[in-house]
Amino acid sequence: MAQSLESLVLRHTHRLPSPSGSAGQGTVAARQFDAALATVGFKLSAELLARLSGLSEAAVLHTARRTLRTVSEMTGDHVRHNTYFIDFPANVPDTAEFWMWCVEDALYDDTSRENVSGQLRHGVLNLLDLPAYGRYRHTYEDLLAAQDELIAAAGDRVTVLHLGRDLDTELTDLYLALAGSTTPLGEDDLRDLSVLAERCALGPQPESVPVREIRAVVNEARIRAGADLLLDTVTDVLRLACALSGGDVTLREPTRFRRLSRPLRRALLAGLDAVVAANPAKLADVSAYREPFKRLGERLHPHEYPRWPHAADVFAVARGEKEARSFDSRIEQLLDGADVRGAVKLLESAPGRLFRALDLLLRVSAGQEERDAVVAAAVRVAPDVSGRVVLSVREHLHNRERESDEPRIFVNRRGRAWVTPDHRPPLPAADRDRLIAALDTEMRRRLPVPARLLLDPDVLDVALPLSGRATAAGLGVLPRGSVSPVDGEHLRFFVYWKQTRVTTDFDLSALLLNADYSTDSWLSYTSLTTVGGTHSGDVTEAPDGASEFIDLALDRLPGTFVVPQVNIYAGEGFEEVEESFFGFMVRDAAQRGRPFEPRTVRMKSELRGAGRVALPLAFRRGDDGRWHAKWLHLHLRGISSANRVEENQVSVSKAVRALVEREQLTVRYLTGLMSADRTAVQLWNGGPVPDEPVLYIGLERPEGLHPDSQVVTLENLRDLIPDRVLA
Structure with a gap:
């Protein structure tokens, strides 16, 4: 288990938890370890090399074996990569020439001759019926013997592994970073968070867990550990039930709910009851997931627990026995009646939804006065909107400057893409520009103002990670x-x-x-x-x-x-x-x-x-x-x-x-906002780093940074996305 946890830290942070073991003379073994890492494009930082050199040879070799296994998996070198043509990229034949050779080989083969001859007589040939086609004709060892050694070049990738703190501290910090992320995590990160949450459920917790699906993973660990749950909507409980059943916490795919133990059923029903009792309007959220709530009710048996009547109301709404108008239906009714001002007033109670509806509201407004009301409302609620949504809308508005009828791409949460012409009328330029300026001002207000910003130029065109998906x-x-x-x-x-x-x-x-x-x-x-x-x-x-x-x-x-x-x-x-x-x-x-x-x-x-x-x-x-x-x-x-x-x-x-023609918000955008306020900006091109603390933003962490520096690299790039600024 310790190996898998160390591997998890290494993959996410490129830090090796401080190696333990008896003291000794491990210098030679440490340098051999460093040389072995070089063959897969990694190296030890000076600090990590010094730490290993002070351990015994046995301790260094133990660390080396585990680390080499992890970095090999990171690069894809943990498997054998054979090729069909042994001399690739040399001596690859012309396609027709190669197929003719396969046919000749099949005609000489007693087991395939009759079948292939028959296909040729009919003028149609299935390549998969040719014995020589599609299957390796040599072993991996034959391939190695036929290929020359790689000649080292200055441009080869070198990824530095840094010295971390003890394993428990590294795991806690990684848990806090993932659980407190302001942007959704990808599926692999969610799985890693689940492992961490099981270990850290009763330890230090992030100030908030703003992303709903992350909250479900955290709640699964907390409910099993007997800790209080983080719930403020009925959907939080539904996501938790999906997690407990091994289902999809994003609610994209239907979950087959498992039979739950009585303690788990009681915890879920108590959670639902508390959420609705605190705010009965939360019942309106049920309609978006009627079928999952119906199936969940069949597992929870709410009728057996009369002490939680508000939980029973949830399932009554799901079954259509009780009415709870959804927020979206109320907005739709107002817009159908051309009451844009009424829709805006209602949407101000849900700032994130107002932001997501800005394009529509501006397009359906009857005149400039209504558009002014929409823009004014957006400016008022901007401080209460998550940074991810503010930036997403900012990017959307920037791309709306393009002419209509350009292709518009949609990508769902699973990466499935489809393209359609954009027939929406353009937004009025003045209103769009006012919104863009307001969102830039809001972002600038939220961003830190470091005394010194050290930037790797290669990171400037990296798109902001508004979603781990x-x-x-x-x-x-x-x-x-x-x-x-x-x-x-x-x-x-x-x-x-x-x-x-x-x-x-x-x-x-x-x-x-x-x-x-x-x-x-x-x-x-x-x-x-x-x-x-x-x-x-x-x-x-x-x-x-x-x-x-x-x-x-x-x-x-x-x-x-x-x-x-x-x-x-x-x-x-x-x-x-x-x-x-x-x-x-x-x-x-x-x-x-x-x-x-x-x-x-x-x-x-x-x-x-x-x-x-x-x-x-x-x-x-x-x-x-x-x-x-x-x-x-x-x-x-x-x-x-x-x-x-x-x-x-x-x-x-x-x-x-x-996608190529669409312009994304990048690190360049955020650092441009930072540098506009009392921040000294220095581009780092691989030379010495400053002696003083800096905010460093780059693809990888350089060696020698001041210990009080804040470091943002690919591994924690999501930390650049500022959340709401709390008063």
């Missing part, structure tokens, strides 16, 4: 909409998957688009080579795991965009396979090496999401010839089987265009 778990992963430079001569991306029960075929492909988003060409199992690009070969099953790669010489590529995609051709989905991940590497042409070299990995992310086509990111060549990555984290629905790049190029092009 807009990213994926992994190494070097940026939020959806972020832009990051791609330096190097060769770009290589990869996919790995391992099926759970049935034969599963993932196909790595790349769509090459022109500046107008039209198709130039593609790389896939049907097109193994193109100008500047090579595919590693199609693998059609993965009982022991399988990998596919695409290698690109960036200076030779046609077009403007490269869009890697993972298509599910057959078998299990992204959430059904035992394991799957995507990533990319950057190399110089002379480096050579295996198809997969962990220290050249710039990004590795888990592949999880709805849909049969995954679009992790896109690469774009600028007018200056330099390439940048635009992070997508999208899934398209696709079809049930045989998804191919040729068939989905139109839908992929539309999704890429819609």
